[in-house]
Amino acid sequence: MENKEEFGPKRENEISAWTVAVGNAPMPWHSRKVKKSAAAAMNFIKGLDGFIGVHPMPPRGTLLLFKSENEAKRARNLMRAEGIQTGDNICEVFIDRQFIKED
Secondary structure, three states, X not given: OOOOOOOOOOOOOEEEEEEEEEOOOOOOOOOHHHHHHHHHHHHHHHOXXXXXXXXXXXXXEEEEEEOOHHHHHHXXXXXXXXXXXXXXXXXXXXXXXXXXXXX
C-alpha cells in the first residue's frame, strides 16, 4: 500500500475531513511533565465530537481530523479554552476510505 500525499479534487474512494493543526507529539528527550501534559491533551481531544484521527506532519506539527467543518471549529475553540495551542486555519482534506473505521 502506497502512502502518497496528493493534491486535487476529491475522488470516489475518498471522504472529506476537516483539520485543526496542533504541535508535534513529545519526543523521548522531553521532560516527564511535557509528556504528561501532552497525554492529558490527547485524552481531551479524543473525546471531542467528530474526532476521527491524527496525521503527524513533523517537523511542522500534527493535523487533528474531524468529520465536519463545524465540529473542527468547535473543537478548536474548546481546545483553546483548555490552553491547547492550535493553528488558526480549518482546512478540508480528503482521506481514502480504507483508512477510516466506520462506527
